[in-house]
Amino acid sequence: MFNNLTPGHLLRFLVWAIFGLTGAFVVEHFLLGQAIPYLSLWLFACLVLALLFLIYRKLVINFNVQNQLVRDSFAQVSPLQYLHQVLPLRKALPSMRGYVASPDFLAILADLVLTKKTKTIVECGSGVSTIVNAYLLEKLNAGGHIYSLDNDAHYAGITRDNIAYHDLSDWATIVHAPIQGFALGEATWKWYATDFLKNLPTSIDLIVVDGPPSTLQKNARYPALPLLFDRLSPNACIIVDDCNRSEDKASVERWLKEYPDFSAQWYFTEKGTYVLTRN
Numbered sequence: 001m002f003n004n005l006t007p008g009h010l011l012r013f014l015v016w017a018i019f020g021l022t023g024a025f026v027v028e029h030f031l032l033g034q035a036i037p038y039l040s041l042w043l044f045a046c047l048v049l050a051l052l053f054l055i056y057r058k059l060v061i062n063f064n065v066q067n068q069l070v071r072d073s074f075a076q077v078s079p080l081q082y083l084h085q086v087l088p089l090r091k092a093l094p095s096m097r098g099y100v101a102s103p104d105f106l107a108i109l110a111d112l113v114l115t116k117k118t119k120t121i122v123e124c125g126s127g128v129s130t131i132v133n134a135y136l137l138e139k140l141n142a143g144g145h146i147y148s149l150d151n152d153a154h155y156a157g158i159t160r161d162n163i164a165y166h167d168l169s170d171w172a173t174i175v176h177a178p179i180q181g182f183a184l185g186e187a188t189w190k191w192y193a194t195d196f197l198k199n200l201p202t203s204i205d206l207i208v209v210d211g212p213p214s215t216l217q218k219n220a221r222y223p224a225l226p227l228l229f230d231r232l233s234p235n236a237c238i239i240v241d242d243c244n245r246s247e248d249k250a251s252v253e254r255w256l257k258e259y260p261d262f263s264a265q266w267y268f269t270e271k272g273t274y275v276l277t278r279n
C-alpha cells in the first residue's frame with residue numbers, strides 16, 4: 001500500500017483531514033461552546049504525525065528499491081566486460097536484461113560454448129543470446145551452427161535482422177516455429193513446432209532454454225528435453241535461464257528425475273541459471 005502512495009493519495013488525505021478537522025472544530029466551538037478546541041488540536045497533531053510517517057515510509061521504500069536496482073545493475077558490469085572481451089564484436093549488442101537474457105547468463109553461456117567447443121546449438125527463444133552464440137561459433141570456427149526457435153514471427157524477424165546486421169548469417173538460422181500441441185505421456189503439451197529437426201544435419205550439443213513464454217502453460221519449458229532427447233549428442237549440455245521462477249526450476253527438477261544421466265549445476269545469476277551436463 002505504501003509503495004503505491006502517490007502525490008494524489010497525499011492530496012486526498014490532506015483534503016479529508018481538513019474537512020475532518022473543520023468539522024471537529026465547528027462541533028467543539030459552536031455546538032459544545034469550548035473556548036480551546038482540545039479535540040481538534042489533538043486530531044491535527046495526529047494527522048500531521050500520520051502524514052510524516054507516510055512520507056517517511058514512502059522515502060525509505062523508494063530508497064531501498066533504488067539501492068537494489070543499483071546493486072543489480074552493477075552486478076552485470078563485470079560479465080558484460082567479459083562478453084566484450086571474448087566476443088569478436090563488429091557492432092554493438094542490443095540492450096540486455098528484462099525479456100532479453102542478462103549479461104551474467106550470457107557470460108556462463110560463453111564459457112560453456114568455448115570450453116566444450118560446441119558445434120550444434122538449438123535455442124528456445126531467439127534474441128541477443130542468438131547473436132552471442134553466433135559470434136562464439138564464428139570464434140571457434142569449427143563448422144558450428146545455431147538453430148534459434150521463436151514462436152513469434154515479429155521477434156524472429158528482429159533477431160534475423162540483427163544476425164544479418166552483425167554479419168553472422170553463416171552461423172545462425174532463425175526458425176519461426178509456431179506453438180503446437182504434443183502428446184507426452186498422458187498429457188498434451190504446447191511447444192515449438194519441431195519441423196526444423198528434419199533439416200538438422202547433426203546431433204545437438206547444446207540446448208539453450210529461454211522460451212517459450214511462461215504464460216503458455218504451467219512449466220512451459222518442460223517439453224524441451226523430452227522432445228529433443230533423441231537428437232542429443234553423448235556430451236550434450238543444457239543451459240536454462242529464469243530458474244529463479246519456481247515453474248522453470250520445477251521443470252529442471254523433473255528432467256533430473258526422468259533423465260538420471262544428467263546432473264545440474266546452479267549459478268546465482270540475476271534470473272537464476274542451471275547448467276545440465278551428461279554424467
Ligand SMILES: C[S@@+](CC[C@H](N)C(=O)[O-])C[C@H]1O[C@@H](n2cnc3c(N)ncnc32)[C@H](O)[C@@H]1O
Nearest residue numbers: 099100101125126127128129150152155210211
Ligand atoms: C525470454 S525471451 C528470449 C530472449 C532471448 N533468449 C534473448 O536473449 O534475447 C522469450 C520470447 O519472448 C519474446 N520476446 C522477446 N523480446 C520481447 C519483448 N521485448 N517483449 C515481449 N516479448 C519478447 C520472443 O518471442 C522470445 O522468443
